Amino acid sequence: MENKNSTETCSRIRRMIMDTIVAAGKGHIGGSLSAVEILVALYHGGIVHIDAKKPQYPLRDRFIMSKGHACEVLYAVLADYGFFSVAELLHLGRDGSMLGGHPDRHIPGVEADTGSLGNGLGIGAGLAFAAKLDRNTWRTFVLLGDGECYEGSVWEAMMFAAHHSLYNLVVIIDRNQLCVLDRTEDCNRLDPLDDKLRAFGWDVVTVNGHNIAELSQALSSARSRSSGKPFAVIANTVKGKGISFMENDVRWHHGVPKGELLEKAYCELDYRGVL
Amino acid sequence: MNDMRDVFFDEILNIMRSDEHVIFLFADMGAMGLGQIRKEFPLRCVNVGIAEQNMANVAAGIALAGKKVIIYSIAAFATLRCYEQIKISICGMGLPVAIVGMGPGISYAADGPTHHATCDVASLGALSGMSILSPCDESSVRAAIREAYASTGPVYVRLDKGAYPALYSCNTLASMTQICTGTQALIVASGVLTHEALRAAKHLEQNGISVGVVDVFRIKPFDYVALKNMSTGVKLIVSIEEHVAWGGMSVQVAQALKNTGIYHEAMTLCEEQPIGYGDRAWYWRRYEIDAAAITKRILSLISG
Structure with missing residues (x-):
């Protein structure tokens, strides 16, 4: 993906996230902003082979947003990619709207219901297992939050995927270092996360999760590996990325800036708000 | 078997x-x-x-x-x-x-x-x-x-595990089936407890009391209409289950019998965590859901 384009796309997605959250009056902004480049690399960067005009095409790649609370970034990317109208974003959570606070499969482009953390990887492992069994070439991608990795079910799925050599399964961990109230390393240590994954039988690379080129290179290599192992990309990110007062601040796990802060946020996004 | x-x-x-x-x-x-x-x-x-x-x-x-x-x-x-x-x-x-x-x-x-x-x-x-x-x-x-x-x-x-006498001979079943008919009461059971219900019906018959037994194959969705139809003419229905009272099959039986005027007695496990260990029959006796307990309960309900 060309650099200028990708930078513009990420800026646009951040503005859409902001608009969505401002319109809804709530939302998980920190974890949405940390995952922007990851989703843009996957979708706009052409890593996930999918056609918005044929969302149910059987041989499409699957992407599962296991950290479903950060749905605003997923919705913005799906809308921008053409799965549904961008205007739909402004209706999130309104009576009878298509979009809610956690993704579900009724939304075009959403592959699985998520929001209760720790389940997306197991579902993804099931998809990858089925594809491998049928000798299909489509891939499954799962985005995990780092705070989500406290769930035991994540590690059950890690073991399963490695044992069954699910080479067609790719997990990206949004390693923004923050859970809801604390730094992950102050809550329950996750590091060394890469060594843990390797010990579980995965190929692992660590990248700057805000660098599209690094992400694209790592994710592209997922298809060319020959180890037979599932593949994990640890994406080092900044929670709240792009809005200075939100960055690395646990207070912005969710919430909507108001007044001067909103002005400052829009100013930093170089944008005046409302899609 | x-x-x-x-x-x-x-x-x-x-x-x-x-x-x-x-x-x-x-x-x-x-x-x-x-x-x-x-x-x-x-x-x-x-x-x-x-x-x-x-x-x-x-x-x-x-x-x-x-x-x-x-x-x-x-x-x-x-x-x-x-x-x-x-x-x-x-x-x-x-x-x-x-x-x-x-x-x-x-x-x-x-x-x-x-x-x-x-x-x-x-x-x-x-x-x-x-x-x-x-x-x-x-x-x-x-x-x-x-x-x-x-x-x-x-x-x-x-x-369930174990071998039980055959009650059915085909591999497609209705939601519930009347295994035997009776005029004075109907026992509604499911799973292996249906066999206890049948034993109870036999004991009661020996005591001159005519009791039918319904085996519920499909607990959900519960077939309220079928049970209501099978209950026609009966004044007493006893449901039996190896499940706590809260939210079990008996709740659905009660729902089916609403406004029918039929007296319904639910025989279930109590809410407490079982204390002590024994075989299944021991638990059934303890919680009064075996054939003997069903027999006794129906006798007392009918004889007053």
């Missing part, structure tokens, strides 16, 4: 032989009959280990890819250990996954409360789109597995 577990595995084997899109997952739990399935289908029959949450999520993923999945473990763990995964990943997405729980109720008796599944109907019955089947003999086990396989949504099968 064959052990119902072996009948179950035999039927799964038949289905897997005829449909290559059926996957069987189990959480390190089996019986004699499982061996042949593993031998014939090493890729489609997978021991996921003692990891029920992952088993339910993986099943959902496989089903999302268009396949039918059967997951199998001890009922207590196949239901509550992965309850949220069943709720969200399977029921939430309306996926065709059959959850087969081995040993519902107090089937695991002396293994103690960790292994008892005495609130499985209440918990799984509360989930969106979930059907609950409760077979009581060889034919009804086959019928349950066939129905679960044919279903487009989630199904929970309460599978």
